[in-house]
Amino acid sequence: MALALQCAPALAANTQSPDADAVKGVTEEFAADLAKGDLKAISRLYTDDAKLLPPNADPISGRAAILAYFEKTLRPDLVGGATFDDYEIYGGEASAISLSQIRMLDPKGQVIEHGKQTIVLLKQDGKWKIHRDMWSDNSPTSP
Template sequence: MKKIQLFKIVCLSLILVSMSCKKAEEAPVEEAKPAFDLAAAKTSVEAGYAEFEKAYNAKDSVALANCYATDGKFMNPNGKAVEGRPAIQKTFGMWFKGDTTKIKLSLVDLWGNENNLTAENAWTVSDKDGKVLDEGKSLEVYKMEDGKWKLYRDCFNSNMPAMPEGK
């Protein structure tokens, strides 16, 4: 009788041990995300600069506004921030009623990750004859929207001295 009880205890112990050692069902293995490619992001931002320049130089406020995220913000000096694509389009539309100017953008530095990028650039605005009217620098934050890096925040200022008051 004692042998049967001992046998039962040993069997139960073996069952419990084997159950505890059994591997948990493995969760599906997620595919590894590719590492963020900053060089590809830089190429994309530079392509965006070409689109921005083309739209600005053609006085195309719609195409220019489309360089911005839907919730983008344009922060020009000496004025309130302009929020959202429609307001940005309107702002550039008003700018384009003046004299013909051309813009040239040059990427200085870029850093970030798959969530957002920050770019430092230099810019030059010239008249139709190529005479430099203004030049400066900007910081821009980009976010991915519809598979493309779009301007999320755009803040710039001039390298030129400020105009004296009253002029």
């Protein structure tokens, strides 16, 4: 066990994605499309058989269901944008994992949610697509 813990930092360093900028670009495109209110463009960032794993809810499967979910939760009258930072990106040529901090903004640019996101991406036809998307809010839970 001690050896595994000592090797973990070296393993993480060796699995940094060679395509980190392109992987990061997917979430940056998500943020740009959200700022424009273009939820259809956001849905096209996902694979056909993608799954959203939202907090306190059942998984949402498939691009059409993801678009329907976003049409309810990311409406421009509720959400004005998002910012992502503090990235950690790991993976290889065909798959990657991106961890980041996320801030959801209201239409006036005020932070309405601050949390973390983990996405699994697959490269399809030369483009990175989100295959699994899981996030959580950093707000304390109610008793």
